[in-house]
Amino acid sequence: MEFRQLAYFIAVAEELHFGRAAEQCHIAQPPLSQQIKRLEEELGVILLKRTSRRVSLTPEGKEFLRRCKDIRDRIDEAVACVQDMALGLEGQLRVGFIGPASLSNLPKAIRTFREDNPQIRLDFSAKSTSEQLPMLRADRLDIAFVRLFGHDTTGLDSMIFLREPYVLAIPEGDDFTHRTRVNIKDLEGKPLIFNQRLAQPALYRSLIGSFHKAGFMPNIVQEVNTEQSTVALVATGLGCALVPASSAEDKRFGVIFRPLDGDLPQWEITALWKQKNHTKLLQKFLDVVARFSNNPDK
Known part of the structure:
Protein backbone atom coordinates (compact mmCIF):
# COMPACT_ATOMS: atom_id res chain seq x y z
CA MET A 1 0.00 0.00 0.00
CA VAL A 82 9.98 19.58 9.95
CA GLN A 83 10.04 22.41 7.42
CA ASP A 84 9.58 24.90 10.27
CA MET A 85 12.29 23.12 12.25
CA ALA A 86 14.67 23.44 9.30
CA LEU A 87 13.98 27.18 9.31
CA GLY A 88 14.39 27.42 13.10
CA LEU A 89 10.72 28.33 13.54
CA GLU A 90 9.73 25.32 15.62
CA GLY A 91 11.35 22.64 17.73
CA GLN A 92 13.01 22.01 21.07
CA LEU A 93 16.24 23.35 22.52
CA ARG A 94 17.85 21.73 25.57
CA VAL A 95 19.91 24.19 27.60
CA GLY A 96 22.26 23.32 30.43
CA PHE A 97 23.75 25.88 32.79
CA ILE A 98 25.80 26.18 35.96
CA GLY A 99 24.20 27.91 38.93
CA PRO A 100 26.22 31.17 38.71
CA ALA A 101 24.89 31.71 35.18
CA SER A 102 21.57 32.63 36.80
CA LEU A 103 23.25 35.82 38.12
CA SER A 104 24.54 36.77 34.66
CA ASN A 105 22.68 38.11 31.62
CA LEU A 106 21.63 34.59 30.64
CA PRO A 107 18.08 34.90 32.08
CA LYS A 108 17.62 38.11 30.07
CA ALA A 109 18.86 36.39 26.91
CA ILE A 110 16.51 33.45 27.45
CA ARG A 111 13.55 35.72 28.11
CA THR A 112 14.23 37.66 24.91
CA PHE A 113 14.52 34.44 22.90
CA ARG A 114 11.28 33.08 24.35
CA GLU A 115 9.41 36.30 23.58
CA ASP A 116 10.68 36.27 19.98
CA ASN A 117 10.12 32.53 19.52
CA PRO A 118 7.10 31.46 21.61
CA GLN A 119 6.64 28.28 19.56
CA ILE A 120 10.09 26.95 20.55
CA ARG A 121 10.19 24.68 23.58
CA LEU A 122 13.12 25.28 25.92
CA ASP A 123 14.14 22.56 28.39
CA PHE A 124 16.60 23.54 31.13
CA SER A 125 19.06 21.53 33.23
CA ALA A 126 20.91 23.16 36.11
CA LYS A 127 24.08 21.05 36.32
CA SER A 128 27.75 21.38 37.12
CA THR A 129 30.31 21.65 34.33
CA SER A 130 31.45 18.06 34.86
CA GLU A 131 27.83 16.87 34.53
CA GLN A 132 27.03 18.95 31.45
CA LEU A 133 29.98 17.95 29.27
CA PRO A 134 29.02 14.25 28.95
CA MET A 135 25.37 15.23 28.45
CA LEU A 136 26.41 17.51 25.58
CA ARG A 137 28.53 14.80 23.95
CA ALA A 138 25.67 12.28 24.33
CA ASP A 139 23.23 14.69 22.61
CA ARG A 140 21.21 15.12 25.79
CA LEU A 141 21.93 18.86 25.66
CA ASP A 142 22.07 21.19 22.66
CA ILE A 143 24.03 23.93 24.42
CA ALA A 144 25.80 24.13 27.77
CA PHE A 145 26.83 27.16 29.80
CA VAL A 146 29.84 25.99 31.77
CA ARG A 147 32.94 27.09 33.63
CA LEU A 148 35.99 25.76 31.78
CA PHE A 149 39.44 25.40 33.24
CA GLY A 150 41.55 22.63 31.75
CA HIS A 151 38.56 20.63 30.43
CA ASP A 152 38.67 18.65 27.20
CA THR A 153 36.51 20.44 24.59
CA THR A 154 37.47 18.34 21.56
CA GLY A 155 34.67 18.36 18.99
CA LEU A 156 32.93 21.31 20.61
CA ASP A 157 32.52 24.92 19.52
CA SER A 158 32.52 27.67 22.11
CA MET A 159 31.72 31.29 22.84
CA ILE A 160 32.76 33.24 25.92
CA PHE A 161 29.48 34.46 27.39
CA LEU A 162 30.88 36.13 30.50
CA ARG A 163 34.36 37.19 31.53
CA GLU A 164 34.83 39.10 34.76
CA PRO A 165 37.25 39.46 37.68
CA TYR A 166 37.00 37.95 41.12
CA VAL A 167 35.83 40.13 43.98
CA LEU A 168 36.02 39.53 47.70
CA ALA A 169 32.84 38.66 49.60
CA ILE A 170 33.22 39.95 53.17
CA PRO A 171 31.03 39.37 56.24
CA GLU A 172 29.31 42.52 57.39
CA GLY A 173 31.22 44.04 60.31
CA ASP A 174 34.62 42.73 59.14
CA ASP A 175 37.51 45.24 59.11
CA PHE A 176 37.78 44.86 55.33
CA THR A 177 34.34 46.41 54.84
CA HIS A 178 35.88 49.82 55.54
CA ARG A 179 38.18 49.49 52.53
CA THR A 180 37.28 50.43 48.98
CA ARG A 181 39.59 47.70 47.57
CA VAL A 182 41.44 44.70 48.97
CA ASN A 183 44.77 43.25 47.81
CA ILE A 184 45.27 39.48 47.81
CA LYS A 185 48.34 39.98 50.01
CA ASP A 186 46.07 41.34 52.73
CA LEU A 187 44.33 37.95 52.96
CA GLU A 188 47.23 36.22 54.70
CA GLY A 189 45.86 34.42 57.75
CA LYS A 190 42.29 35.49 56.93
CA PRO A 191 39.69 32.67 57.21
CA LEU A 192 38.63 31.83 53.65
CA ILE A 193 35.79 29.83 52.11
CA PHE A 194 36.84 28.03 48.92
CA ASN A 195 35.14 26.04 46.17
CA GLN A 196 35.76 22.32 46.44
CA ARG A 197 38.95 20.99 44.86
CA LEU A 198 37.07 18.09 43.21
CA ALA A 199 34.61 20.39 41.41
CA GLN A 200 37.29 22.30 39.46
CA PRO A 201 40.75 20.85 40.26
CA ALA A 202 42.63 22.91 37.64
CA LEU A 203 41.00 26.17 38.76
CA TYR A 204 41.57 25.24 42.41
CA ARG A 205 45.29 24.81 41.71
CA SER A 206 45.40 28.12 39.82
CA LEU A 207 43.84 30.01 42.73
CA ILE A 208 46.21 28.37 45.22
CA GLY A 209 49.04 29.40 42.89
CA SER A 210 47.85 33.00 43.04
CA PHE A 211 48.16 32.96 46.84
CA HIS A 212 51.55 31.26 46.56
CA LYS A 213 52.77 34.08 44.27
CA ALA A 214 51.56 36.55 46.89
CA GLY A 215 53.90 34.87 49.36
CA PHE A 216 51.61 32.68 51.52
CA MET A 217 49.12 29.80 51.49
CA PRO A 218 45.42 30.58 52.05
CA ASN A 219 43.77 29.77 55.36
CA ILE A 220 40.87 27.65 54.04
CA VAL A 221 38.31 26.97 56.76
CA GLN A 222 35.54 25.54 54.56
CA GLU A 223 35.09 24.15 51.03
CA VAL A 224 31.73 24.30 49.25
CA ASN A 225 30.43 23.25 45.81
CA THR A 226 28.52 26.33 44.61
CA GLU A 227 29.02 30.10 44.59
CA GLN A 228 25.59 30.55 46.18
CA SER A 229 26.64 28.36 49.10
CA THR A 230 29.86 30.32 49.36
CA VAL A 231 28.07 33.66 49.71
CA ALA A 232 25.60 32.14 52.18
CA LEU A 233 28.46 30.99 54.43
CA VAL A 234 30.14 34.40 54.21
CA ALA A 235 26.89 35.86 55.55
CA THR A 236 27.26 33.65 58.64
CA GLY A 237 30.59 35.29 59.44
CA LEU A 238 32.59 32.10 58.81
CA GLY A 239 35.08 33.87 56.57
CA CYS A 240 35.69 35.76 53.34
CA ALA A 241 35.52 34.28 49.84
CA LEU A 242 36.68 34.92 46.30
CA VAL A 243 33.59 35.05 44.07
CA PRO A 244 32.81 36.30 40.55
CA ALA A 245 31.91 39.98 40.30
CA SER A 246 28.36 39.10 39.22
CA SER A 247 27.79 37.54 42.65
CA ALA A 248 27.45 41.09 43.94
CA GLU A 249 24.02 41.04 42.24
CA ASP A 250 22.97 38.69 45.01
CA LYS A 251 21.88 41.29 47.55
CA ARG A 252 22.25 38.95 50.49
CA PHE A 253 21.97 40.43 53.96
CA GLY A 254 25.24 40.46 55.86
CA VAL A 255 27.64 40.35 52.89
CA ILE A 256 29.72 43.19 51.43
CA PHE A 257 31.63 42.92 48.13
CA ARG A 258 34.92 44.67 47.38
CA PRO A 259 37.21 44.67 44.29
CA LEU A 260 40.17 42.34 44.72
CA ASP A 261 43.64 43.18 43.37
CA GLY A 262 46.26 40.54 42.61
CA ASP A 263 47.45 38.03 40.04
CA LEU A 264 44.21 36.08 39.75
CA PRO A 265 42.59 34.17 36.88
CA GLN A 266 39.52 35.62 35.22
CA TRP A 267 36.12 34.12 36.01
CA GLU A 268 34.40 32.90 32.84
CA ILE A 269 31.17 31.31 31.68
CA THR A 270 31.47 29.64 28.28
CA ALA A 271 28.71 28.50 25.94
CA LEU A 272 29.51 25.11 24.38
CA TRP A 273 27.80 23.16 21.62
CA LYS A 274 28.73 20.32 19.27
CA GLN A 275 30.63 21.33 16.14
CA LYS A 276 28.29 19.16 14.05
CA ASN A 277 25.21 20.96 15.35
CA HIS A 278 24.39 23.42 12.56
CA THR A 279 20.65 23.76 13.09
CA LYS A 280 19.07 27.13 12.42
CA LEU A 281 17.34 26.88 15.81
CA LEU A 282 20.64 26.72 17.69
CA GLN A 283 22.07 29.53 15.56
CA LYS A 284 19.08 31.75 16.36
CA PHE A 285 19.62 31.09 20.06
CA LEU A 286 23.36 31.81 19.78
CA ASP A 287 22.62 35.11 18.01
CA VAL A 288 20.49 36.21 20.97
CA VAL A 289 23.03 34.95 23.52
CA ALA A 290 25.80 36.92 21.76
CA ARG A 291 23.80 40.13 22.16
CA PHE A 292 23.72 39.64 25.93
CA SER A 293 27.25 38.35 26.42
CA ASN A 294 29.55 40.26 28.75
CA ASN A 295 32.95 39.57 27.25
CA PRO A 296 35.27 42.60 27.10
CA ASP A 297 37.37 40.87 24.40
CA LYS A 298 34.54 40.17 21.94
Whole structure:
Protein backbone atom coordinates (compact mmCIF):
# COMPACT_ATOMS: atom_id res chain seq x y z
CA MET A 1 0.00 0.00 0.00
CA GLU A 2 1.32 3.41 -1.00
CA PHE A 3 0.36 6.85 0.24
CA ARG A 4 -0.65 7.88 -3.27
CA GLN A 5 -3.27 5.12 -3.25
CA LEU A 6 -4.77 6.66 -0.11
CA ALA A 7 -4.71 10.08 -1.77
CA TYR A 8 -6.49 8.66 -4.82
CA PHE A 9 -9.09 7.00 -2.62
CA ILE A 10 -9.75 10.23 -0.68
CA ALA A 11 -10.28 12.10 -3.96
CA VAL A 12 -12.75 9.52 -5.27
CA ALA A 13 -14.53 9.21 -1.93
CA GLU A 14 -14.98 12.97 -1.64
CA GLU A 15 -15.98 13.55 -5.27
CA LEU A 16 -17.93 10.28 -5.66
CA HIS A 17 -16.99 10.58 -9.31
CA PHE A 18 -13.97 8.94 -10.95
CA GLY A 19 -13.70 11.54 -13.71
CA ARG A 20 -13.57 14.55 -11.40
CA ALA A 21 -11.25 12.70 -9.00
CA ALA A 22 -8.89 11.89 -11.88
CA GLU A 23 -8.74 15.57 -12.85
CA GLN A 24 -8.05 16.52 -9.23
CA CYS A 25 -5.22 13.97 -9.01
CA HIS A 26 -3.81 14.89 -12.42
CA ILE A 27 -4.11 11.31 -13.63
CA ALA A 28 -6.15 9.59 -16.35
CA GLN A 29 -9.32 7.85 -15.22
CA PRO A 30 -8.35 4.23 -16.14
CA PRO A 31 -5.12 4.23 -14.04
CA LEU A 32 -7.07 5.80 -11.17
CA SER A 33 -9.68 3.06 -11.31
CA GLN A 34 -6.90 0.45 -11.36
CA GLN A 35 -5.24 1.95 -8.27
CA ILE A 36 -8.53 1.93 -6.33
CA LYS A 37 -9.20 -1.68 -7.37
CA ARG A 38 -5.67 -2.69 -6.29
CA LEU A 39 -6.19 -0.96 -2.94
CA GLU A 40 -9.41 -2.89 -2.34
CA GLU A 41 -7.67 -6.14 -3.26
CA GLU A 42 -4.83 -5.44 -0.83
CA LEU A 43 -7.33 -4.67 1.93
CA GLY A 44 -9.68 -7.50 1.04
CA VAL A 45 -12.54 -5.04 1.48
CA ILE A 46 -14.96 -3.34 -0.91
CA LEU A 47 -14.71 0.40 -0.30
CA LEU A 48 -16.86 1.76 -3.13
CA LYS A 49 -20.12 0.67 -4.71
CA ARG A 50 -20.00 1.33 -8.43
CA THR A 51 -22.89 1.43 -10.86
CA SER A 52 -23.14 2.89 -14.33
CA ARG A 53 -24.76 5.98 -12.86
CA ARG A 54 -23.18 6.60 -9.45
CA VAL A 55 -20.41 5.86 -6.97
CA SER A 56 -21.07 5.52 -3.24
CA LEU A 57 -19.15 4.51 -0.15
CA THR A 58 -19.70 1.25 1.67
CA PRO A 59 -19.77 1.42 5.50
CA GLU A 60 -16.18 0.16 5.43
CA GLY A 61 -15.34 2.83 2.88
CA LYS A 62 -16.74 5.58 5.09
CA GLU A 63 -14.62 4.44 8.04
CA PHE A 64 -11.56 4.05 5.84
CA LEU A 65 -12.09 7.57 4.46
CA ARG A 66 -12.21 9.02 7.97
CA ARG A 67 -8.96 7.31 8.92
CA CYS A 68 -7.23 8.14 5.64
CA LYS A 69 -8.04 11.83 6.05
CA ASP A 70 -6.63 11.68 9.56
CA ILE A 71 -3.42 10.13 8.19
CA ARG A 72 -3.23 12.79 5.46
CA ASP A 73 -3.67 15.58 8.01
CA ARG A 74 -0.99 14.10 10.26
CA ILE A 75 1.44 13.82 7.36
CA ASP A 76 0.72 17.42 6.33
CA GLU A 77 1.33 18.48 9.93
CA ALA A 78 4.57 16.48 10.07
CA VAL A 79 5.81 18.02 6.82
CA ALA A 80 5.01 21.55 8.04
CA CYS A 81 6.68 20.80 11.38
CA VAL A 82 9.98 19.58 9.95
CA GLN A 83 10.04 22.41 7.42
CA ASP A 84 9.58 24.90 10.27
CA MET A 85 12.29 23.12 12.25
CA ALA A 86 14.67 23.44 9.30
CA LEU A 87 13.98 27.18 9.31
CA GLY A 88 14.39 27.42 13.10
CA LEU A 89 10.72 28.33 13.54
CA GLU A 90 9.73 25.32 15.62
CA GLY A 91 11.35 22.64 17.73
CA GLN A 92 13.01 22.01 21.07
CA LEU A 93 16.24 23.35 22.52
CA ARG A 94 17.85 21.73 25.57
CA VAL A 95 19.91 24.19 27.60
CA GLY A 96 22.26 23.32 30.43
CA PHE A 97 23.75 25.88 32.79
CA ILE A 98 25.80 26.18 35.96
CA GLY A 99 24.20 27.91 38.93
CA PRO A 100 26.22 31.17 38.71
CA ALA A 101 24.89 31.71 35.18
CA SER A 102 21.57 32.63 36.80
CA LEU A 103 23.25 35.82 38.12
CA SER A 104 24.54 36.77 34.66
CA ASN A 105 22.68 38.11 31.62
CA LEU A 106 21.63 34.59 30.64
CA PRO A 107 18.08 34.90 32.08
CA LYS A 108 17.62 38.11 30.07
CA ALA A 109 18.86 36.39 26.91
CA ILE A 110 16.51 33.45 27.45
CA ARG A 111 13.55 35.72 28.11
CA THR A 112 14.23 37.66 24.91
CA PHE A 113 14.52 34.44 22.90
CA ARG A 114 11.28 33.08 24.35
CA GLU A 115 9.41 36.30 23.58
CA ASP A 116 10.68 36.27 19.98
CA ASN A 117 10.12 32.53 19.52
CA PRO A 118 7.10 31.46 21.61
CA GLN A 119 6.64 28.28 19.56
CA ILE A 120 10.09 26.95 20.55
CA ARG A 121 10.19 24.68 23.58
CA LEU A 122 13.12 25.28 25.92
CA ASP A 123 14.14 22.56 28.39
CA PHE A 124 16.60 23.54 31.13
CA SER A 125 19.06 21.53 33.23
CA ALA A 126 20.91 23.16 36.11
CA LYS A 127 24.08 21.05 36.32
CA SER A 128 27.75 21.38 37.12
CA THR A 129 30.31 21.65 34.33
CA SER A 130 31.45 18.06 34.86
CA GLU A 131 27.83 16.87 34.53
CA GLN A 132 27.03 18.95 31.45
CA LEU A 133 29.98 17.95 29.27
CA PRO A 134 29.02 14.25 28.95
CA MET A 135 25.37 15.23 28.45
CA LEU A 136 26.41 17.51 25.58
CA ARG A 137 28.53 14.80 23.95
CA ALA A 138 25.67 12.28 24.33
CA ASP A 139 23.23 14.69 22.61
CA ARG A 140 21.21 15.12 25.79
CA LEU A 141 21.93 18.86 25.66
CA ASP A 142 22.07 21.19 22.66
CA ILE A 143 24.03 23.93 24.42
CA ALA A 144 25.80 24.13 27.77
CA PHE A 145 26.83 27.16 29.80
CA VAL A 146 29.84 25.99 31.77
CA ARG A 147 32.94 27.09 33.63
CA LEU A 148 35.99 25.76 31.78
CA PHE A 149 39.44 25.40 33.24
CA GLY A 150 41.55 22.63 31.75
CA HIS A 151 38.56 20.63 30.43
CA ASP A 152 38.67 18.65 27.20
CA THR A 153 36.51 20.44 24.59
CA THR A 154 37.47 18.34 21.56
CA GLY A 155 34.67 18.36 18.99
CA LEU A 156 32.93 21.31 20.61
CA ASP A 157 32.52 24.92 19.52
CA SER A 158 32.52 27.67 22.11
CA MET A 159 31.72 31.29 22.84
CA ILE A 160 32.76 33.24 25.92
CA PHE A 161 29.48 34.46 27.39
CA LEU A 162 30.88 36.13 30.50
CA ARG A 163 34.36 37.19 31.53
CA GLU A 164 34.83 39.10 34.76
CA PRO A 165 37.25 39.46 37.68
CA TYR A 166 37.00 37.95 41.12
CA VAL A 167 35.83 40.13 43.98
CA LEU A 168 36.02 39.53 47.70
CA ALA A 169 32.84 38.66 49.60
CA ILE A 170 33.22 39.95 53.17
CA PRO A 171 31.03 39.37 56.24
CA GLU A 172 29.31 42.52 57.39
CA GLY A 173 31.22 44.04 60.31
CA ASP A 174 34.62 42.73 59.14
CA ASP A 175 37.51 45.24 59.11
CA PHE A 176 37.78 44.86 55.33
CA THR A 177 34.34 46.41 54.84
CA HIS A 178 35.88 49.82 55.54
CA ARG A 179 38.18 49.49 52.53
CA THR A 180 37.28 50.43 48.98
CA ARG A 181 39.59 47.70 47.57
CA VAL A 182 41.44 44.70 48.97
CA ASN A 183 44.77 43.25 47.81
CA ILE A 184 45.27 39.48 47.81
CA LYS A 185 48.34 39.98 50.01
CA ASP A 186 46.07 41.34 52.73
CA LEU A 187 44.33 37.95 52.96
CA GLU A 188 47.23 36.22 54.70
CA GLY A 189 45.86 34.42 57.75
CA LYS A 190 42.29 35.49 56.93
CA PRO A 191 39.69 32.67 57.21
CA LEU A 192 38.63 31.83 53.65
CA ILE A 193 35.79 29.83 52.11
CA PHE A 194 36.84 28.03 48.92
CA ASN A 195 35.14 26.04 46.17
CA GLN A 196 35.76 22.32 46.44
CA ARG A 197 38.95 20.99 44.86
CA LEU A 198 37.07 18.09 43.21
CA ALA A 199 34.61 20.39 41.41
CA GLN A 200 37.29 22.30 39.46
CA PRO A 201 40.75 20.85 40.26
CA ALA A 202 42.63 22.91 37.64
CA LEU A 203 41.00 26.17 38.76
CA TYR A 204 41.57 25.24 42.41
CA ARG A 205 45.29 24.81 41.71
CA SER A 206 45.40 28.12 39.82
CA LEU A 207 43.84 30.01 42.73
CA ILE A 208 46.21 28.37 45.22
CA GLY A 209 49.04 29.40 42.89
CA SER A 210 47.85 33.00 43.04
CA PHE A 211 48.16 32.96 46.84
CA HIS A 212 51.55 31.26 46.56
CA LYS A 213 52.77 34.08 44.27
CA ALA A 214 51.56 36.55 46.89
CA GLY A 215 53.90 34.87 49.36
CA PHE A 216 51.61 32.68 51.52
CA MET A 217 49.12 29.80 51.49
CA PRO A 218 45.42 30.58 52.05
CA ASN A 219 43.77 29.77 55.36
CA ILE A 220 40.87 27.65 54.04
CA VAL A 221 38.31 26.97 56.76
CA GLN A 222 35.54 25.54 54.56
CA GLU A 223 35.09 24.15 51.03
CA VAL A 224 31.73 24.30 49.25
CA ASN A 225 30.43 23.25 45.81
CA THR A 226 28.52 26.33 44.61
CA GLU A 227 29.02 30.10 44.59
CA GLN A 228 25.59 30.55 46.18
CA SER A 229 26.64 28.36 49.10
CA THR A 230 29.86 30.32 49.36
CA VAL A 231 28.07 33.66 49.71
CA ALA A 232 25.60 32.14 52.18
CA LEU A 233 28.46 30.99 54.43
CA VAL A 234 30.14 34.40 54.21
CA ALA A 235 26.89 35.86 55.55
CA THR A 236 27.26 33.65 58.64
CA GLY A 237 30.59 35.29 59.44
CA LEU A 238 32.59 32.10 58.81
CA GLY A 239 35.08 33.87 56.57
CA CYS A 240 35.69 35.76 53.34
CA ALA A 241 35.52 34.28 49.84
CA LEU A 242 36.68 34.92 46.30
CA VAL A 243 33.59 35.05 44.07
CA PRO A 244 32.81 36.30 40.55
CA ALA A 245 31.91 39.98 40.30
CA SER A 246 28.36 39.10 39.22
CA SER A 247 27.79 37.54 42.65
CA ALA A 248 27.45 41.09 43.94
CA GLU A 249 24.02 41.04 42.24
CA ASP A 250 22.97 38.69 45.01
CA LYS A 251 21.88 41.29 47.55
CA ARG A 252 22.25 38.95 50.49
CA PHE A 253 21.97 40.43 53.96
CA GLY A 254 25.24 40.46 55.86
CA VAL A 255 27.64 40.35 52.89
CA ILE A 256 29.72 43.19 51.43
CA PHE A 257 31.63 42.92 48.13
CA ARG A 258 34.92 44.67 47.38
CA PRO A 259 37.21 44.67 44.29
CA LEU A 260 40.17 42.34 44.72
CA ASP A 261 43.64 43.18 43.37
CA GLY A 262 46.26 40.54 42.61
CA ASP A 263 47.45 38.03 40.04
CA LEU A 264 44.21 36.08 39.75
CA PRO A 265 42.59 34.17 36.88
CA GLN A 266 39.52 35.62 35.22
CA TRP A 267 36.12 34.12 36.01
CA GLU A 268 34.40 32.90 32.84
CA ILE A 269 31.17 31.31 31.68
CA THR A 270 31.47 29.64 28.28
CA ALA A 271 28.71 28.50 25.94
CA LEU A 272 29.51 25.11 24.38
CA TRP A 273 27.80 23.16 21.62
CA LYS A 274 28.73 20.32 19.27
CA GLN A 275 30.63 21.33 16.14
CA LYS A 276 28.29 19.16 14.05
CA ASN A 277 25.21 20.96 15.35
CA HIS A 278 24.39 23.42 12.56
CA THR A 279 20.65 23.76 13.09
CA LYS A 280 19.07 27.13 12.42
CA LEU A 281 17.34 26.88 15.81
CA LEU A 282 20.64 26.72 17.69
CA GLN A 283 22.07 29.53 15.56
CA LYS A 284 19.08 31.75 16.36
CA PHE A 285 19.62 31.09 20.06
CA LEU A 286 23.36 31.81 19.78
CA ASP A 287 22.62 35.11 18.01
CA VAL A 288 20.49 36.21 20.97
CA VAL A 289 23.03 34.95 23.52
CA ALA A 290 25.80 36.92 21.76
CA ARG A 291 23.80 40.13 22.16
CA PHE A 292 23.72 39.64 25.93
CA SER A 293 27.25 38.35 26.42
CA ASN A 294 29.55 40.26 28.75
CA ASN A 295 32.95 39.57 27.25
CA PRO A 296 35.27 42.60 27.10
CA ASP A 297 37.37 40.87 24.40
CA LYS A 298 34.54 40.17 21.94
